[in-house]
Amino acid sequence: MDQLHAALQLSAWALEFMLLPPIALILVIAAASVAWAALKQKPAESLFWKQRRWAVLAHLLFFPVAIAVGVLLPDGGSSSANRFGNTSLKILLCASLISCVFWIWRMKQLRWFAVGLMALLEMPVLGALFVAGMSVTGDWL
Secondary structure (H helix, E strand, C coil): CHHHHHHHHHHHHHHHHHHCHHHHHHHHHHHHHHHHHHHHHCCCCCCCCCHHHHHHHHHHHHHHHHHHHHHHCCCCCCCCCCHHHHHHHHHHHHHHHHHHHHHHHHCHHHHHHHHHHHHHHHHHHHHHHHHHHHHHHCCCC
């Protein structure tokens, strides 16, 4: 029960991360970009949009995985941070960025739409990684 509460708290903080002014500005620009590209390129009606491209939304699975690392591998109170947790978060960050590049590359004919969409999908993941990183290292802001 305690871990569930911690996971919900970290999730809430990760989503609040998106309300920070620089991040909120990026979100607004990315949302406007996706809306404009959707109007111009019509990705759902396009011959280039394939059924399997909905799998791009699986990118959001990085969010609960990052939160799980923050909950299951918190700082133990020792003088050094949890090295395994820290390494896990670094690997998750790299995998998340590689996933973004992969999906942008995969949607060749819809690149502008893909860039905006991946920016929108990456922001909550970065928030989760940020909050989980504070949990793993014990350095709370």
